[in-house]
Amino acid sequence: MKKSDFGEDFLWGVTIAAIQNEGASFTKGKGLTIWDTFSKRIGKIKNGDTPSHACDFYHRYKEDLLLAKQLGFKVFRFSIAWSRILPEGQGRINKSGINFYHQVIDECLTLGLTPYITLYHWDLPHDLEKEGGWCSHFLLKWFSRFVTVCAENYGSKVKNWIILNEPMGFTTLGYMLGIHAPGKMGLNNYFPAIHNAALAQAEGGRIIRELVSNANIGTTFSCSEVMPFSDKEQDIKAAARMDLMLNRLFIEPLLGKGLPHVEDFPMLEKMLVHNKTWKYTERLQFDFDYIGIQNYFALTVKHNPLIPYLQASEVKAKTRKVPYTDMGWEINAESCYRMIKRFWDYGNIRKLLVTEGGAFFKDKLINGTVDDAQRIQYFQEYLEAVLKAKREGVNVGGYFAWTLTDNFEWSEGYQATFGLIHVDFSTQQRTIKNSGYWWRQFLKS
Ligand code: GAL
Numbered sequence: 001m002k003k004s005d006f007g008e009d010f011l012w013g014v015t016i017a018a019i020q021n022e023g024a025s026f027t028k029g030k031g032l033t034i035w036d037t038f039s040k041r042i043g044k045i046k047n048g049d050t051p052s053h054a055c056d057f058y059h060r061y062k063e064d065l066l067l068a069k070q071l072g073f074k075v076f077r078f079s080i081a082w083s084r085i086l087p088e089g090q091g092r093i094n095k096s097g098i099n100f101y102h103q104v105i106d107e108c109l110t111l112g113l114t115p116y117i118t119l120y121h122w123d124l125p126h127d128l129e130k131e132g133g134w135c136s137h138f139l140l141k142w143f144s145r146f147v148t149v150c151a152e153n154y155g156s157k158v159k160n161w162i163i164l165n166e167p168m169g170f171t172t173l174g175y176m177l178g179i180h181a182p183g184k185m186g187l188n189n190y191f192p193a194i195h196n197a198a199l200a201q202a203e204g205g206r207i208i209r210e211l212v213s214n215a216n217i218g219t220t221f222s223c224s225e226v227m228p229f230s231d232k233e234q235d236i237k238a239a240a241r242m243d244l245m246l247n248r249l250f251i252e253p254l255l256g257k258g259l260p261h262v263e264d265f266p267m268l269e270k271m272l273v274h275n276k277t278w279k280y281t282e283r284l285q286f287d288f289d290y291i292g293i294q295n296y297f298a299l300t301v302k303h304n305p306l307i308p309y310l311q312a313s314e315v316k317a318k319t320r321k322v323p324y325t326d327m328g329w330e331i332n333a334e335s336c337y338r339m340i341k342r343f344w345d346y347g348n349i350r351k352l353l354v355t356e357g358g359a360f361f362k363d364k365l366i367n368g369t370v371d372d373a374q375r376i377q378y379f380q381e382y383l384e385a386v387l388k389a390k391r392e393g394v395n396v397g398g399y400f401a402w403t404l405t406d407n408f409e410w411s412e413g414y415q416a417t418f419g420l421i422h423v424d425f426s427t428q429q430r431t432i433k434n435s436g437y438w439w440r441q442f443l444k445s
Pocket of ligand 1: 017020165166169222294296356402409410418
């Protein structure tokens with residue numbers, strides 16, 4: 001497999017996110033985010049880590065962008081920290097925050113890296129969370145203002161936009177299971193949060209379309225093939241429920257198909273009663289130029305009456321003796337291929353981009369080298385899967401690696417390293433891993 005097999009126009013990118021990379025959490029007027037407060041709660045983040053320093057992209061963006069360029073990438077995807085430009089989430093604008101992203105964008109353009117801006121990568125301003133966050137009726141108003149400020153400030157320079165990063169991820173982990181910020185739990189938080197996220201993804205698209213000429217607008221979805229543990233009916237139904245929640249809940253309303261449905265899933269009825277406007281499908285729709293998909297693992301699921309609502313639970317890769325990463329996530333490139341095909345088969349998506357893909361393996365820096373052969377193999381297998389889908393006619397137009405440097409991996413803290421570049425967090429020294437060198441070679445091929 002060579003880069004040229006993917007064709008001339010295929011986009012090769014690398015992705016970071018504000019709260020995971022920037023650090024400088026309290027610098028030049030930045031407001032608190034839900035991750036600053038959540039990470040202070042005992043036991044929420046491994047080793048008590050907080051995102052306050054991260055890998056200091058805020059001060060080292062020139063070095064990091066140069067590294068991205070040197071590895072051969074052409075696209076740089078990053079997110080805007082809402083509270084850096086609007087410290088309270090609404091109201092006054094922080095000029096120095098606005099300037100920071102101008103500098104990042106200008107540096108990208110100088111280096112010949114095409115910027116892709118993610119508007120929301122999970123770092124809600126803390127002050128908005130105090131008012132209800134993603135559960136609030138005002139969320140759409142706050143989000144619209146944030147999107148407008150970004151479009152007005154950066155729209156003349158940046159044409160590629162991503163409205164949300166993985167709505168399933170931040171709503172389920174943050175507003176249902178309580179394991180991500182802001183740590184809320186239960187259906188009373190979850191239902192309004194998913195509904196507001198579904199509205200925000202479409203509304204954000206409309207705002208960018210209106211304010212940015214020639215914009216190329218997308219949004220991203222996590223996706224995981226869900227397989228039943230056995231061919232028992234109960235397991236098959238459990239897998240269908242999990243599949244609906246993980247893969248269908250946000251994309252189908254967006255594509256005009258309304259709220260998805262499977263049999264024997266009483267929670268769906270509750271969801272409909274709670275969020276009556278699921279029925280008003282127009283506001284949930286937007287004709288995106290591309291859809292970003294992010295596939296990190298496949299799931300095997302069995303019926304489990306002890307799990308509320310879903311009545312389904314994962315049978316871990318480890319216990320099934322199939323390959324997995326150090327996150328415990330099943331490695332299964334063939335299932336990534338099938339998810340790409342499945343999204344494409346919806347029929348009304350113009351283009352797909354793989355807007356993230358990557359893996360955590362424990363790295364060892366020895367004599368200036370990180371020999372991360374497993375990560376290289378991971379990328380090779382997953383790129384083969386993308387190529388296979390492309391050869392079968394799927395319009396998949398790019399692959400963005402997650403991630404440039406080791407960074408703050410949410411509730412896993414700093415020990416879960418996904419970077420192509422190793423970071424010593426005590427000195428902020430960067431060392432290109434062998435996977436980074438592999439990408440450099442591949443992107444020349
Ligand atoms: C994604 C998320 C990224 C990154 C990655 C690896 O779901 O968008 O921010 O953390 O997972 O776990």
